[in-house]
Amino acid sequence: MRVTTVASRADCEAAGALFDRVWGMSAMVPIETIIATLHAGGHASLAEVDGAIVGATWGFLARHEGRLGLHSHVTGVLATHASAGVGLALKHHQWQWASKQGLDFVTWTFDPLVRRNAYFNLVKLGAVVTEYHEDFYGVINDGLNRGERTDRVFVMWPVVDRQVPPNGTVVPTAEWTVATPPDIETLRRTDPQAAQVWRDRQRADFRKVFDGSWRIAGLTSDGSYAVEGV
Numbered sequence: 001m002r003v004t005t006v007a008s009r010a011d012c013e014a015a016g017a018l019f020d021r022v023w024g025m026s027a028m029v030p031i032e033t034i035i036a037t038l039h040a041g042g043h044a045s046l047a048e049v050d051g052a053i054v055g056a057t058w059g060f061l062a063r064h065e066g067r068l069g070l071h072s073h074v075t076g077v078l079a080t081h082a083s084a085g086v087g088l089a090l091k092h093h094q095w096q097w098a099s100k101q102g103l104d105f106v107t108w109t110f111d112p113l114v115r116r117n118a119y120f121n122l123v124k125l126g127a128v129v130t131e132y133h134e135d136f137y138g139v140i141n142d143g144l145n146r147g148e149r150t151d152r153v154f155v156m157w158p159v160v161d162r163q164v165p166p167n168g169t170v171v172p173t174a175e176w177t178v179a180t181p182p183d184i185e186t187l188r189r190t191d192p193q194a195a196q197v198w199r200d201r202q203r204a205d206f207r208k209v210f211d212g213s214w215r216i217a218g219l220t221s222d223g224s225y226a227v228e229g230v
Helices: 007-023 030-037 087-099 115-124 184-190 194-209
Strands: 002-005 042-051 052-064 066-075 105-110 128-133 154-160 176-178 213-218 225-229
Touching: 007 030, 007 042, 007 052, 007 066, 007 128, 030 042, 030 052, 042 087, 042 176, 052 087, 052 105, 052 184, 066 087, 066 128, 066 194, 087 105, 087 115, 128 194, 128 213, 184 194
Parallel strands: 066 105
Antiparallel strands: 002 042, 042 052, 052 066, 105 154, 128 154, 176 225, 213 225
8 A cells, every 4th residue: 555645736636536435426626725824824644555546645734722733634535445544654654743833733534423533533543532513514415424513523633742653442331331332324214213312312422512511531442432531
């Protein structure tokens, strides 16, 4: 596998085409948007296996509490390579780029109901949940989010004062937990009503977490979010 920084219009088109395939829509990220944000200091990269593009990521400069970082808006991997380490390679490449630019952090959002993404982000990468937003993006009519409320957690991945990307571990104990379903993606196809119940339940729990008294400490071995007092 080879991961490279996007450096041409052809690269931008390849990234855009990859995003369209993963999300099942046309112009998921318009090519001109990728070009403009890269010109303004953003970052995008491509993952290639045997001459074929199998993953891509794209982000733009962000400011948080007076510090400058990279907000990674999209990272996509073809289903055929979902367990081949492509996502990890893309994120590490992104982290190294941010480090070379002197940035303090990388941030992104993800759906907290998707357990496999929670494990990847919190355990494999060591990102930290700092915010929760209900219906963050509003309606998204792509192949992954159509008909779903777009609740998201916002995570921060530290870069400054580190030589290598951080990683996390499973949290052994917690004061209480926010549960996740084993496979929300399948549940949404087979029992949409049950999937919505999960969204309601998790939304209520995250409201409690972010009332100012608690924080997400990581992920437990059963895929629940570990909660501890602040």
